[in-house]
Amino acid sequence: xxxxxxxxxxxxxxxxxxxxxxxxxxxxxxxxxxxxxxxxxxxxxxxxxxxxxxxxxxxxxxxxxxxxxxxxxxxxxxxxxxxxxxxxxxxxxxxxxxxxxxxxxxxxxxxxxxxxxxxxxxxxxxxxxxxxxxxxxxxxxxxxxxxxxxxxxxxxxxxxxxxxxxxxxxxxxxxxxxxxxxxxxxxxxxxxxxxxxxxxxxxxxxxxxxxxxxxxxxxxxxxxxxxxxxxxxxxxxxxxxxxxxxxxxxxxxxxxxxxxxxxxxxxxxxxxxxxxxxxxxxxxxxxxxxxxxxxxxxxxxxxxxxxxxxxxxxxxxxxxxxxxxxxxxxxxxxxxxxxxxxxxxxxxxxxxxxxxxxxxxxxxxxxxxxxxxxxxxxxxxxxxxxxxxxxxxxxxxxxxxxxxxxxxxxxxxxxxxxxxxxxxxxxxxxxxxxxxxxxxxxxxxxxxxxxxxxxxxxxxxxxxxxxxxxxxxxxxxxxxxxxxxxxxxxxxxxxxxxxxxxxxxxxxxxxxxxxxxxxxxxxxxxxxxxxxxxxxxxxxxxxxxxxxxxxxxxxxxxxxxxxxxxxxxxxxxxxxxxxxxxxxxxxxxxxxxxxxxxxxxxxxxxxxxxxxxxxxxxxxxxxxxxxxxxxxxxxxxxxxxxxxxxxxxxxxxxxxxxxxxxxxxxxx
Amino acid sequence: xxxxxxxxxxxxxxxxxxxxxxxxxxxxxxxxxxxxxxxxxxxxxxxxxxxxxxxxxxxxxxxxxxxxxxxxxxxxxxxxxxxxxxxxxxxxxxxxxxxxxxxxxxxxxxxxxxxxxxxxxxxxxxxxxxxxxxxxxxxxxxxxxxxxxxxxxxxxxxxxxxxxxxxxxxxxxxxxxxxxxxxxxxxxxxxxxxxxxxxxxxxxxxxxxxxxxxxxxxxxxxxxxxxxxxxxxxxxxxxxxxx
Numbered sequence: 026x027x028x029x030x031x032x033x034x035x036x037x038x039x040x041x042x043x044x045x046x047x048x049x050x051x052x053x054x055x056x057x058x059x060x061x062x063x064x065x066x067x068x069x070x071x072x073x074x075x076x077x078x079x080x081x082x083x084x085x086x087x088x089x090x091x092x093x094x095x096x097x098x099x100x101x102x103x104x105x106x107x108x109x110x111x112x113x114x115x116x117x118x119x120x121x122x123x124x125x126x127x128x129x130x131x132x133x134x135x136x137x138x139x140x141x142x143x144x145x146x147x148x149x150x151x152x153x154x155x156x157x158x159x160x161x162x163x164x165x166x167x168x169x170x171x172x173x174x175x176x177x178x179x180x181x182x183x184x185x186x187x188x189x190x191x192x193x194x195x196x197x198x199x200x201x202x203x204x205x206x207x208x209x210x211x212x213x214x215x216x217x218x219x220x221x222x223x224x225x226x227x228x229x230x231x232x233x234x235x236x237x238x239x240x241x242x243x244x245x246x247x248x249x250x251x252x253x254x255x256x257x258x259x260x261x262x263x264x265x266x267x268x269x270x271x272x273x274x275x276x277x278x279x280x281x282x283x284x285x286x287x288x289x290x291x292x293x294x295x296x297x298x299x300x301x302x303x304x305x306x307x308x309x310x311x312x313x314x315x316x317x318x319x320x321x322x323x324x325x326x327x328x329x330x331x332x333x334x335x336x337x338x339x340x341x342x343x344x345x346x347x348x349x350x351x352x353x354x355x356x357x358x359x360x361x362x363x364x365x366x367x368x369x370x371x372x373x374x375x376x377x378x379x380x381x382x383x384x385x386x387x388x389x390x391x392x393x394x395x396x397x398x399x400x401x402x403x404x405x406x407x408x409x410x411x412x413x414x415x416x417x418x419x420x421x422x423x424x425x426x427x428x429x430x431x432x433x434x435x436x437x438x439x440x441x442x443x444x445x446x447x448x449x450x451x452x453x454x455x456x457x458x459x460x461x462x463x464x465x466x467x468x469x470x471x472x473x474x475x476x477x478x479x480x481x482x483x484x485x486x487x488x489x490x491x492x493x494x495x496x497x498x499x500x501x502x503x504x505x506x507x508x509x510x511x512x513x514x515x516x517x518x519x520x521x522x523x524x525x526x527x528x529x530x531x532x533x534x535x536x537x538x539x540x541x542x543x544x545x546x547x548x549x550x551x552x553x554x555x556x557x558x559x560x561x562x563x564x565x566x567x568x569x570x571x572x573x574x575x576x577x578x579x580x581x582x583x584x585x586x587x588x589x590x591x592x593x594x595x596x597x598x599x600x601x602x603x604x605x606x607x608x609x610x611x612x613x614x615x616x617x618x619x620x621x622x623x624x625x626x627x628x629x630x631x632x633x634x635x636x637x638x639x640x641x642x643x644x645x646x647x648x649x650x651x652x653x654x655x656x657x658x659x660x661x662x663x664x665x666x667x668x669x670x671x672x673x674x675x676x677x678x679x680x681x682x683x684x685x686x687x688x689x690x691x692x693x
Numbered sequence: 694x695x696x697x698x699x700x701x702x703x704x705x706x707x708x709x710x711x712x713x714x715x716x717x718x719x720x721x722x723x724x725x726x727x728x729x730x731x732x733x734x735x736x737x738x739x740x741x742x743x744x745x746x747x748x749x750x751x752x753x754x755x756x757x758x759x760x761x762x763x764x765x766x767x768x769x770x771x772x773x774x775x776x777x778x779x780x781x782x783x784x785x786x787x788x789x790x791x792x793x794x795x796x797x798x799x800x801x802x803x804x805x806x807x808x809x810x811x812x813x814x815x816x817x818x819x820x821x822x823x824x825x826x827x828x829x830x831x832x833x834x835x836x837x838x839x840x841x842x843x844x845x846x847x848x849x850x851x852x853x854x855x856x857x858x859x860x861x862x863x864x865x866x867x868x869x870x871x872x873x874x875x876x877x878x879x880x881x882x883x884x885x886x887x888x889x890x891x892x893x894x895x896x897x898x899x900x901x902x903x904x905x906x907x908x909x910x911x912x913x914x915x916x917x918x919x920x921x922x923x924x925x926x927x928x929x930x931x932x933x934x935x936x
Contacts, residue, residue, distance in 0.1 A: 062749075063803025065849055066757040126833075129881065131841035134833050159832025177842050183756070184845060191816035194807065202803050203795075225795055226710070254752045288728065291754040346727065347850075365839070369756070376755055376773040377730075427935040490740040494892030534745040538710050539796050542744035634829040672827040 026470050027230040028463065031057040032454045034218055034234035036206045036261060039067035040182075040439035041418025042240030043189045043198075048447025049236075050196045058200040059221055059232065061256055064190045064553050066240050069439060072182025073294035073369050075164060075174035076440070078118035079432035082135055082160040082675045084151050085172035086353060088678065092117040092654055093170050096616060098434060101168045102427025103571035103581060104618040105275070105589070105609075106656065108652065110404050111425045112615070112664040114441050119674040121440045122161060122175050129188045132161040132424035133176050133366075143301025143358055146311070156677055165299040166432040168325040170529040174433035179294050179369045182436055204230075207476075207547060209237065209264050209271075209414065210278070210469045216271075216414035217460060219264070220473045222547075227538035231249055231466040235454045236413050238446075239265060243396030243419040244276075248557040251393040252285045252292040261420045263551030265400045265560065266602070270593040271411045274401035274422030274607075276555070277562035280430055280572045281330040281506050282394030288347035289377055290392045293370045295432040298322040300366060302355040304333065305386065306341040309352075327429045327572040328623045330391035334506050337390075345388065352386035359383070365382075383585045390520045391506055395419065395435060398559070401591060401607075404665070405448030413453065417446045424589065428571025448667040478535070480546050485531030489546040492530070494521050494651060496549070496556050499523075504560050509576045513564035520560055526555045558592040558602045565604055566590065568629075583618045583631035587611065611637050615662035698725040700776055702738065704746070708796045718785075719743075719790045725782070731764060731771035734784075735798075747797035755915065758848030761855070762798050763787040768852040770915045789855040802851035806870070813867060813894050820885040837882060844877040846916045853920060856909030865899045869910030869920040872901060876923040877887040879930070888934040896931040904928075921932065 033049035035042045038060035049056040058064070065686055081089040094115040099108055101221070126132055137158035139150050144165075166174040177184040193200070206219040210231060218233040244259025245251035265271040283304070284293045298304070303311050304322055313321045316332040324332070333351055336342070342349025355363060360383040367382070374382040400408060400416035402423050408414040417423065418439045423446070479485075480611060503516035532541045538672045568582035569575050587609045592602040611617055611633035618634050620626040644660050645652075652660070655673065700723050700760040701881050707716035721738050732753050739746045748771075756774040760773050765785050787891065792800035813852065824831065853869035860866045875895055878884045895901050911920040 034820065062751055062759065063806065063849070065806070066751045066759050066803070068752070070848075071754065071756050079799050123824070123826045123828075123830045126830050127817075127819055127821075127826070127883075129878075131833075131838045131845060131881075133842070134835035134838045136835045159834060160930060161830060162835075177838075177845075180846060184842065187845065188817070191810065194810050195814075195816040200807070202807075203801075254757065256751055289753075372755060375727075376775075490744075506825070532744070536708075536745065539708070539747055539799075540745065541739060547901065675828045677829060 026467055027228065029057070029230055029232045030459065031055045031232065031234045032459070033236050033238070033450055034232050035059070035238045035240060036219060037242065037420065038064035038200050039069040039240060039242055039418065040186055040189055040436070041420070041443045042238065044191045044440050044443025045238050045240060045417055045447040045450055045560065046198050047189070047193055047196060048444065049451050049454065050198050052451040052455070053250070054451060054521055056198050057232065058198060059199055059204045059206055059219070060202050061205055061224070063202050064193070064200050065186060067186060068257055069186045071254060071292065072346060072436045073178030073292065074166065074296035074299065075180040075181045075433050076122065076185070076436040077166070077173045077431065078122040078175055079171070079173055080117065080119050080122060080161055080163065080175065081171070081678055082157045083163050083172055084086065085165065086163050089171035089173055090676065091674070092658065094118065095175060097169045098425060099430060099616045100621050101429055102431055103568055103621055104583070104587065105278070105427025107424040108614050108616065108662060109406065109664045110423055112662065113404065113445055113666050114425045114438065117441045117666060117670050118437050120670060121437070124444070125159065125188055125440065126183060128192045130184050131177055133178060135160050135162045146301070146303055146357065153422050160677070164296060165323065166295055167323040167329065168431045174299065176296065178365060179296055179367050181401065185436065185440065186478050188575060196550060199251055205544070206264060207258070207473045208469050209268050210466050211268050211270065211411055212465060213270055215412040215460065216463065217462070220469045222473070224544065225539055227540070229276040229470055231470050233459070233461055233466055234603055235457055235459050236415055236450050238415040238417060238450055239400055239420050240416065240418050241420045244555050245393050245396060247500050247552055247559065248393040249501040250290040252282055252311065253393070254288055256332065258548055259555040260548060260551055262399055262534045263555050265408065265414065265416070266554055266592070267551070268411060269596065271408045271414060272401045272593045273558055273587050274398055274424060274591055275428065275562070276398035276558040276592055277566055277573050277590060278397035278428045278571060279393060279559060280395035280397060281391040282326060283329040283333055283391050284353050285392035285394070286373065286378060287345060287350040287388040287390045291373055291377060292394070292628050293353060293387060293389065295326070296635045297353055297355050297367060297370060300362065302353055302359055303357070305352040305354050306336060307343045308341070312336050320623070324623055325429055326432060327574070330506055331574055333391055343388065350388045350390040353389045353491040354386045356384060356386070392527055395430055397428060397430055398422050406442070406451040407449070407453070413457070415446060415450050416440045428573055444594055445666055445670065448669070469627035475545065476547070480532055480533050480543060481537060483531060484589060485529040487526050487530045488543065489530055489549045492527055493545065493552065496520060496523055496553055500556055500559070502575060504563055507576050508563055510564070513560060516560040517557065517564055517601070520557050524557065524600050527553055546557065554594060561602055561604060562590045562592060579627065581628040583634065584629045587618065587631050595690045698782045699723070700734065700782045700784060702734065703783070704797070705787045707722065707794065709794055710796070713746065720772050721903050725776055729776045731774045731776065731784070731786070732760065734776055735771070741839050747795065747799040749799050755923055756848065758850030761789050761802070761850040761852050763789060763855070768855045768913050770850060777830050789856045789859055792851060800851070802849065805851065805854070806849045809867065809871050813875060815878070817878060818885045824875060833882065841877060841881055844873060844880065844918070847873055848916060848919055850915060852913050852915060853910035856913040858907050858909065859903050859905050863899070866903050867900055868895065868896060869924065871895070872924050872927055873918055873920060876927055879927070888930050892931050892934045896934065901928045901931050
């Protein structure tokens with residue numbers, strides 16, 4: 026057995042994983058990254074629109090700060106998030122953006138003076154301040170009060186990933202490419218590393234480490250149509266689940282993005298709507314103002330996706346061989362804007378649809394996009410059940426997104442979460458010794474070897490490809506945008522049957538080295554367990570919150586469901602996860618549950634909400650008039666970040682400028 | 694969009710890890726579907742006809758650069774190549790030349806790119822190491838930022854390298870991808886390196902002076918990057934650097 030030791034082991038070389046690796050390496054720790062593919066090809070590269078951080082440099086961002094970002098994030102989460110984590114995140118986001126500028130990201134910058142933008146289908150002129158010239162720009166995104174999304178044209182993820190990977194290369198961090206982790210090595214209390222398989226040679230290796238960080242992204246590919254890269258299969262979540270100890274949080278919280286192209290499901294960025302693009306139906310009618318008069322196309326993603334689906338169900342969709350779709354119209358932005366700020370969108374339209382989006386409308390439909398659920402961690406990014414196991418980015422349920430993530434907050438989470446959790450990972454490595462029990466490692470390697478032997482030498486008859494297709498169809502049909510009891514029950518039963526069938530997988534290709542069929546078989550068994558956590562969680566949650574919309578339970582029920590679903594896998598022969606719930610404590614919330622700002626306010630209140638609201642008024646009045654916003658915040662809900670990240674963020678509008686009015690400070 | 698055609702794929706097959714295996718071309722047939730790309734076709738072939746077929750895709754959307762291969766003689770991204778583009782319905786697929794072959798259509802471009810980055814030090818060398826992340830960031834000319842982004846759009850697919858005659862003759866040649874990245878950092882006002890520093894890296898036959906200007910890089914680049922312009926720009930800079 027090949028045994029490889031390191032201090033900080035990171036599984037996944039996207040933005041979140043690389044950022045953690047950098048934090049470890051900067052502390053002098055031996056650091057190693059495992060990746061299915063070359064780091065720069067990670068799914069992080071596909072993020073187009075941008076990353077939220079309350080820099081407040083632009084006229085439309087004036088008055089923005091951590092408080093506004095925090096409130097938008099909590100409301101966006103439909104109060105499902107961990108508010109302390111949302112605070113940590115909002116506080117560190119400006120630091121991460123500025124750090125990335127130092128690492129080489131060519132953020133789009135503010136140009137002083139007047140410029141024309143499209144707001145609510147009308148061309149308006151805004152004037153950027155002299156002082157803001159050359160500072161980092163921001164665009165508008167859904168569900169935010171201010172223009173807060175920092176960007177590089179519509180290739181933000183690409184720019185960020187390249188800068189962060191370049192930084193990792195400059196620090197000499199090794200990335201073992203084309204390697205797949207297949208099991209966590211653990212003793213039920215502490216995680217000691219992973220068993221991984223080289224996808225070229227088939228070699229099995231035990232990677233033993235002080236800390237193991239899972240940063241493998243989301244599980245979108247359990248669905249038939251997804252905007253996710255084809256490697257986003259939820260294997261990281263499955264590895265944690267298969268320990269039987271670590272839990273997954275809120276797996277049923279799955280986001281659908283309003284504007285993926287039809288039929289292939291490739292994303293067109295929310296920046297299209299942020300920059301002024303409109304949604305139209307088969308009559309060319311702009312329908313979003315009919316449903317959401319205030320926010321229109323820029324309501325939260327879950328809201329826009331549901332409104333689009335509702336509208337199509339009314340027969341207003343455009344018929345196509347792939348079912349109904351709607352139109353995204355960015356023609357009003359003008360060719361120059363499309364060819365500079367939305368250039369990836371243009372390429373995608375040309376290559377996959379054969380249309381010119383500066384002239385033609387884009388066929389779009391809501392499509393699986395983001396996994397809010399993931400490996401449950403505490404605020405420091407560590408699994409509460411398995412010491413030494415950390416998770417970050419989309420792979421994790423660190424839980425700043427709750428039941429709906431705002432656009433621009435995922436790219437932000439990767440680097441901000443990586444920055445914060447990276448420091449805690451490094452702390453953990455410094456405070457703990459490497460515990461090496463080679464017999465334990467060998468036992469886990471033997472388990473994986475047996476599994477592979479069984480697949481290669483066994484007489485199984487089931488096809489991995491077929492099981493995967495069936496799973497993806499079930500998830501699409503029964504665990505989609507709108508959910509209901511009978512369909513979810515059906516989904517659980519059918520997935521369970523597939524899981525049982527997956528014990529009888531057989532291979533046509535018997536190679537032990539590079540063998541794509543073997544890779545597929547190893548994954549599909551694990552993906553089915555992940556799919557079951559989503560379906561079972563959704564079936565059990567009899568309320569509607571954020572992206573989880575139950576037709577049979579349309580109310581957000583804070584009274585009974587202000588909690589986080591925790592899934593664990595009871596034993597290797599189990600066919601369903603065990604569900605437990607972790608309550609959110611209203612009495613500790615800075616922002617108690619309230620109206621989110623969309624549709625009718627039909628939430629069933631939590632008994633503590635009123636109590637907490639009164640308490641907040643009291644706390645604030647005791648503080649007196651002189652307390653600044655930081656003191657008020659601290660009095661309501663103190664939060665911790667690593668010491669080097671504690672300092673306040675400087676902003677243009679905090680400075681005593683004589684011409685603040687001219688800068689566009691909005692009266693509140 | 695043609696429908697109901699039968700497509701013929703001629704695919705390069707070779708497993709370098711099998712001692713007895715020899716490179717060969719294998720013919721497959723497949724019913725064409727509307728909107729079919731080479732990505733869709735290869736997956737169908739693997740699922741339905743030959744599960745051992747090796748190829749790479751990640752984003753399947755023209756964003757990540759994983760799936761470059763030679764299609765009917767031209768290196769390009771397979772994910773966004775529509776089968777309808779070929780009127781005869783015959784499609785020949787070969788792996789990118791110039792890279793380590795993993796098997797069939799899969800080559801190790803990632804390993805190449807990482808080595809190139811280490812060799813040419815393709816990361817920002819900041820002028821100001823002390824930049825404080827808690828303070829307002831240093832301003833940057835908006836036009837400069839836009840220009841940098843234009844050059845940064847490379848996805849490291851390897852097409853320029855495989856389409857380069859110099860690279861085929863001399864393995865140590867850095868190729869258009871290396872020069873594009875050097876140009877990107879040379880233009881970046883935040884980078885501390887001088888023209889002289891870059892001269893030591895690419896002011897030779899393995900760099901700008903090795904290029905024969907056959908423009909395979911520019912002609913085939915899936916991101917339409919201005920390789921010719923950047924190589925000419927670097928040459929001019931290098932030629933005058935040490936005068």
